[in-house]
Amino acid sequence: MRMPLSWLAEYTDLAPGARGADVAASLVSVGLEEEDLHGGDLKGPLVVGRVLDFVVEPQKNGKKIRWCTVDVGQNGQMLTEGKHQEIVCGAHNFEVGDLVVVVLPGAVLPGNFEIAARKTYGHVSNGMICAEDEIGLGHDHEGIIVLSRLLGEEKAAALSPGDDAIALLGLGEETVETNVTPDRGYCFSVRGLAREYWHAQGSPRGGYRDPAAIAVPAPNGDGYTVELKDETPLEGNEGCDRYVARIVRGIDPSRPSPSWMQKRLTQMGMRPISLAVDVTNYVMLAVGQPLHAFDVDRLSGSIVVRRARAGETLTTLDDVERTLSPEDLLITDGGEHPLAIAGVMGGASSEVAATTTDVLVEAAHFDPTTVARSARRHRLATEASKRFERGVDPKVTAAAAQLAVDLLVEHGGGTPDPGVTDVDHTTDRAAYRLDVTEPSRIVGVDYPRERVLGILRDLGCEVVESGEGADDVHVLVTPPSWRPDLVDAPDYAEEIARIDGYNNIPSVTPTPSGGRGLTHSQKARRVVADALAGAGLTEVLSYPFVSEELADQLMLPADDDRRNAVRLANPLSEERPLLRTSILASLVDTLRRNVARGHKDVAIYELGLVFRPGGPLGTAPIPSVASRPDAETLERLYAAVPAQPRRVGILATGLIEQAGWWGPGRPADWSDMVAAVQAVSAALAVPVVVANDAAHAPWHPGRCARITLADGTLVGHAGELHPKVLAALDLPARTVAAELDVDVLVRASEEPVQARSFSTFPPAMTDVALLVRSDVAAADVEAALRSAAGDALESIVLFDVYEGERVEAGHRSLAYRLTFRAADRTLTTEEVNGFRDAAVAAAAARTGAVQR
Amino acid sequence: MRRTTDHAPNESSERTPMSGPNTNYDPVEVSALDPANIDAAVEEALAAIAAAGSLDELKAVRTAHQGDRSPLALANREIGALPPSAKAEAGKRVGQARGRVAQALATRQVELEAERDERILVEERVDVTVPAVRRPHGARHPIELVAQRLVDAFVGSGWEVAEGPELESEWLNFDALNLGPDHPARQMQDTFFLDPVDSGLVLRTQTSPVQIRTMLEKEPPIYIVAPGKVFRTDDLDATHTPVFHQIECLAIDKGLTMAHLRGALDAFVRIMFGPETRTRVRANYFPFTEPSMETDFLCFTCHGEETWGSAEPCRTCGGSGWIELGGSGMVNRKVLRTCGIDPDVYSGFAFGLGIERALQLRHGVQGMHEIVEGDVRFSQQFGMEV
Structure with missing residues (x-):
């Protein structure tokens, strides 16, 4: 919401010498965030110019610039060289003859941007044709300002080249823009902002002049017929509970709104249109009450406010035909023909036109929920809907209509009808019984009773200190009509703290009674992440959005659960509508990006959630928020949220060990992924079992390790990715990957490790070379050896694998070093040989191994 | 050295058997025990020790002057042939001589080892500014x-x-x-x-x-x-x-x-x-x-x-x-x-x-x-x- 300082000064006294920044700071101090400052920081010459001619000149960079000659009156080059201004312009939204805004050399634009004649695109450009954002008028930078479009043809016709545009556009005056929070609808008016500024100055007596405090004629039976017929209120709230209709006849349609009003509307970021429309907008900005102006000649005699019927349509002012919903509240002509969507937008049919002489001014109070839903349904966020959604003062209605009537009479030469319609179903709000010590308890500042009551009265509350319900501690507070947000003690506490000053709140460190620290899971996850980083991998984060083709690219089987992905209804990109079901699904993009940036050797990992609905999504209940949902509802609520297991994904490509003076580098291969898994396993002290897995996408069928816990629980997979997957995803050949279920590992690491005792007797070592068929897994051979080697076995190390001429085709030789150590004695050679022979015999029996 | 071999009679040797009962004492044959000869042997040994420039050379010196065939070892062996009255004095003289040689050897051994250690450290010098990271470091996000x-x-x-x-x-x-x-x-x-x-x-x-x-x-x-x-x-x-x-x-x-x-x-x-x-x-x-x-x-x-x-x-x-x-x-x-x-x-x-x-x-x-x-x-x- 914007506010020029002069308008603010009409309703309250500005602090002496206050400038825009001071006003903004005052408003910040009472909780209204500063958005921007407009105007006041601009130095001319900034003048009206007429485009006399231009030449389009294509540039090497593909742009087309316009080399323009502009009449800027007796300024600039006319003054110094006797010719019209020559300016280069990049915009294309104007024609020869258009009036534009020209900034001339010597001027300074907002942001301390000094304008000088400068050479650009092969010409000396003597200034610039301005866009809205360049002069602090708005945020538009789509093209330059064409004054006939900004101000209207009529207004523009009265302008001459060389006219001062600073005064014309109100840029010499500072305009403060504040961000209005949803609870402070009343601050969408100068009336409300002025009141807040007054509070920030200490609410001095007589320092605030309410523009709505005007005499209003009493309603009578002679006014225009209005019926409020909401048969299906939303949540029990009548869609329209007050409707004021006033008629002004005989307005001269040729008379524009006064220039001071046009200037203010421009400063507020609105476009002047016609007297009737400008007046309704001006009054809305002044007191926050959206108004609508109907052409009386286009109405048939009565207005009925009702809900829409199914299938009904209305062409709104923006020329869009809208199919209405039975929840939409309508203003209708005689109960039939829709005239407007209440509080959102009027219809084209009853719009005031260039010929309108008799105007019906509507000032109504609509239900916030009804307006919010209609605005959302029709994607129409209008100045009116934004105010109604946040709550409009239900007592300002008649005054707002009167202000509009007065302005139409004064500037349009019209005559008000004596009939005054005011259908008023509003009820006065009940008083709240406030414990005056409660604000102190909530805020932590000791506010004396008088301070609390003083602030409440300044805010416009009615405070009753005696009578039923009032006592030493309690008072009866009725909030002002413009503050629907003030309901209970915390609301009042915020007001007390806000007006007294939030910065009076001290800083007191809370003292929890002592927590349990990080959970095991939280610690274990850090261990996993740290172990992988310690192993030379770099942690990255990727977006979880993936494409529909990805499942095929990863060669996932048709029945793979990873194909059951959650789909977004409104993805950022239609190409990536699904949520990842594995970390690798999105991590591959990160790897590709790194490779594209010239990193040949990359080893990355990501720890995060994946989304595994396991089938179609369920429906989560939406219980009432009035109290805690019952256990069964909560159970359904939690159960409807799909499983989101925590995974870690790892990818590596290129050299895992660098080349250097020590020799060549070593490319990452499948074993590095198994090693990374083992690093995690060791860090968590959770032993894992590695087995060959010939059929797990997206891995290479011959180079994929299946990782399980000792009890067989699946942990994940590690190895080289399938060459076809790599090709489909445009990843480097031989890229390797692993993905592990962190939840499984975390759970497995919960049990405290039980320590083994160590023997201090000397170890005895013996080597065996076993010839096995090539398709026998080394892990199986080792398991067989272990099974029969006896308790004295300390370790088995596979120290050589040989496949080649010296062994039978289709076979390979596995060389193991077995280390034995007894707890209570030094083993003899005979004992060790016996253990070894038993182990070899078991390997022979289970895997067909033959000792070489 | 194995006692069994050392004490075996060596018929082919031109030298006289060195051990045996001291029944046939011959002053000529025990000239090795002459004080001047012993002093000369010590001086010769000390000079050789001092001249040894490496541990290998010192090893050769040790064999020549402390080994079984060294003059002092031979002299020591001949003490047995002396009459009991002369044994004590000769024994003392030879013992002192061998002690001086042994100490000189030990001292030189320590010196040469220190020199060698010093030299190895110099020889083993590398340029530690060459790159050292073979496996790149990882990092958390x-x-x-x-x-x-x-x-x-x-x-x-x-x-x-x-x-x-x-x-x-x-x-x-x-x-x-x-x-x-x-x-x-x-x-x-x-x-x-x-x-x-x-x-x-x-x-x-x-x-x-x-x-x-x-x-x-x-x-x-x-x-x-x-x-x-x-x-x-x-x-x-x-x-x-x-x-x-x-x-x-x-x-x-x-x-x-x-x-x-x-x-x-x-x-x-x-x-x-x-x-x-x-x-x-x-x-x-x-x-x-x-x-x-x-x-x-x-x-x-x-x-x-x-x-x-x-x-x-x-x-x-x-x-x-x-x-x-x-x-x-x-x-x-x-x-x-x-x-x-x-x-x-x-x-x-x-x-x-x-x-x-x-x-x-x-x-x-x-x-x-x-x-x-x-x-x-x-x-x-x-x-x-x-």
Whole structure:
């Protein structure tokens, strides 16, 4: 919401010498965030110019610039060289003859941007044709300002080249823009902002002049017929509970709104249109009450406010035909023909036109929920809907209509009808019984009773200190009509703290009674992440959005659960509508990006959630928020949220060990992924079992390790990715990957490790070379050896694998070093040989191994 | 040396057998025991020892002058042939001579070993400035590290860490937080909805549903810090990303006030930006809290000097002198009731901030792209702790 300082000064006294920044700071101090400052920081010459001619000149960079000659009156080059201004312009939204805004050399634009004649695109450009954002008028930078479009043809016709545009556009005056929070609808008016500024100055007596405090004629039976017929209120709230209709006849349609009003509307970021429309907008900005102006000649005699019927349509002012919903509240002509969507937008049919002489001014109070839903349904966020959604003062209605009537009479030469319609179903709000010590308890500042009551009265509350319900501690507070947000003690506490000053709140460190620290899971996850980083991998984060083709690219089987992905209804990109079901699904993009940036050797990992609905999504209940949902509802609520297991994904490509003076580098291969898994396993002290897995996408069928816990629980997979997957995803050949279920590992690491005792007797070592068929897994051979080697076995190390001429085709030789150590004695050679022979015999029996 | 061989008679030798009963004493044959000869042998040995320039040479010297065939060893052997009266004196003389040689050998041995060790160290010199890293170092992502930093400080003060799902029920993400379907604030949040949209599920837009879950499951007192990933339908640009991270704190206890909220916020700011950081607070609106509060902290670059509209406004704070931290407030009574907590007994506060923003401010990260793109160079500058 914007506010020029002069308008603010009409309703309250500005602090002496206050400038825009001071006003903004005052408003910040009472909780209204500063958005921007407009105007006041601009130095001319900034003048009206007429485009006399231009030449389009294509540039090497593909742009087309316009080399323009502009009449800027007796300024600039006319003054110094006797010719019209020559300016280069990049915009294309104007024609020869258009009036534009020209900034001339010597001027300074907002942001301390000094304008000088400068050479650009092969010409000396003597200034610039301005866009809205360049002069602090708005945020538009789509093209330059064409004054006939900004101000209207009529207004523009009265302008001459060389006219001062600073005064014309109100840029010499500072305009403060504040961000209005949803609870402070009343601050969408100068009336409300002025009141807040007054509070920030200490609410001095007589320092605030309410523009709505005007005499209003009493309603009578002679006014225009209005019926409020909401048969299906939303949540029990009548869609329209007050409707004021006033008629002004005989307005001269040729008379524009006064220039001071046009200037203010421009400063507020609105476009002047016609007297009737400008007046309704001006009054809305002044007191926050959206108004609508109907052409009386286009109405048939009565207005009925009702809900829409199914299938009904209305062409709104923006020329869009809208199919209405039975929840939409309508203003209708005689109960039939829709005239407007209440509080959102009027219809084209009853719009005031260039010929309108008799105007019906509507000032109504609509239900916030009804307006919010209609605005959302029709994607129409209008100045009116934004105010109604946040709550409009239900007592300002008649005054707002009167202000509009007065302005139409004064500037349009019209005559008000004596009939005054005011259908008023509003009820006065009940008083709240406030414990005056409660604000102190909530805020932590000791506010004396008088301070609390003083602030409440300044805010416009009615405070009753005696009578039923009032006592030493309690008072009866009725909030002002413009503050629907003030309901209970915390609301009042915020007001007390806000007006007294939030910065009076001290800083007191809370003292929890002592927590349990990080959970095991939280610690274990850090261990996993740290172990992988310690192993030379770099942690990255990727977006979880993936494409529909990805499942095929990863060669996932048709029945793979990873194909059951959650789909977004409104993805950022239609190409990536699904949520990842594995970390690798999105991590591959990160790897590709790194490779594209010239990193040949990359080893990355990501720890995060994946989304595994396991089938179609369920429906989560939406219980009432009035109290805690019952256990069964909560159970359904939690159960409807799909499983989101925590995974870690790892990818590596290129050299895992660098080349250097020590020799060549070593490319990452499948074993590095198994090693990374083992690093995690060791860090968590959770032993894992590695087995060959010939059929797990997206891995290479011959180079994929299946990782399980000792009890067989699946942990994940590690190895080289399938060459076809790599090709489909445009990843480097031989890229390797692993993905592990962190939840499984975390759970497995919960049990405290039980320590083994160590023997201090000397170890005895013996080597065996076993010839096995090539398709026998080394892990199986080792398991067989272990099974029969006896308790004295300390370790088995596979120290050589040989496949080649010296062994039978289709076979390979596995060389193991077995280390034995007894707890209570030094083993003899005979004992060790016996253990070894038993182990070899078991390997022979289970895997067909033959000792070489 | 083996005794059996040493004492075997050597018939082929031109020398006289050296051992045996001293029955045939012959002064000529024991000339080796002549003092002059012994002195000469010692002098010769000492000279050879001194001349030995390496351990190998010394080894040869040792064999020649201390070995079985050395003059002194031969002399020693002949003592047995002396008459008992001469044995003592000869024995003493030979013993002293051998002692001098042995000591000289030992001394020289130590000297030469020291020289050798010295030389080896020189010879083994390398250039330690050549590259040493064969396996590149890994790194954590700084977003995780910033979260850990904040979490650890709060855990150290007795708070606990709570977490929740990223794909969350609409009720927990909105309704339970006093963001009803028609609430204007709900429209401001650009939510990722799931297909079908009536599933009642969304990608959470804030970490606040974690607070609701905690309040539903746990009796007060509650002191939790909830870090996590959140989602909004913003396109990636310098200040926005559709996936980002928040960290929120929630405290529910008896007698908590806005002063406690301010205390917790101050602690938070100091953990991130140093113990001297100053804060200011102002009113704001959040449906989840009432009263609500917005916190700014003094810009650590310009130290609060307003630079609005100047030629070079402060790049950290944009010129206001203050940096917005994030929203907070006392937990709305409606929210407490929804979670089954009696607002007449307990009160509480909540606050949160974006971790990306904290990372950008604290570490001078210019844009959002670097944080989300996963370029390994980005993570690698931060190591394992921030």
